[in-house]
Amino acid sequence: MPTVQMSNEKSPRSRAEPISVALGKRLKQLRIEANRSQSELAFDCELDRTYISLIERGLANPSLWTLGTLAYALKTTVPNLLDGNHHVVKPSLGSPDRKRRVNQASHETKRDGTRRSQLR
Numbered sequence: 542m543p544t545v546q547m548s549n550e551k552s553p554r555s556r557a558e559p560i561s562v563a564l565g566k567r568l569k570q571l572r573i574e575a576n577r578s579q580s581e582l583a584f585d586c587e588l589d590r591t592y593i594s595l596i597e598r599g600l601a602n603p604s605l606w607t608l609g610t611l612a613y614a615l616k617t618t619v620p621n622l623l624d625g626n627h628h629v630v631k632p633s634l635g636s637p638d639r640k641r642r643v644n645q646a647s648h649e650t651k652r653d654g655t656r657r658s659q660l661r
Contacts, residue, residue, distance in 0.1 A: 560628035562599035567622060569597045571615050585614040 557565075572582055572593075579597070583590040588607070595601035596611075603611070605619070612619045 557599035558628075558630065560626065560630055561596075561602060563626040563628055564603075564623065565597040565599040567624060567626065568593075568611065571617060571622065572597075575615050577615070582611070582614055586610045 572579070579593040580590045582588075583593045586593075586607070587610070592601060596603055608619050608622055612622050615622075
């Protein structure tokens with residue numbers, strides 16, 4: 542049986558980005574103000590409790606649909622979920638260790654200095 546070496550270094554997908562951390566803190570704040578557990582919120586949203594935990598820790602990137610469901614269950618609005626979140630996400634600009642998605646378009650720089658997506 543092969544041995545697996547664990548690295549202490551976090552993978553790019555496990556790094557919490559400031560925009561996600563801010564959303565998670567706000568979600569947790571609203572959930573606690575509503576006197577709801579993660580399990581209760583997850584049940585009402587038809588989500589797994591562990592996913593609520595990942596969002597609150599800034600380790601998950603919920604879709605707009607999910608944000609709408611969370612807002613509905615907490616009797617609030619999506620803008621209220623995002624209240625105070627002023628973070629933006631800079632594009633990776635071709636950095637191999639900083640891609641946000643596996644299917645992110647890569648841009649190659651041509652000889653004339655222009656960039657073009659291979660997807661066009």
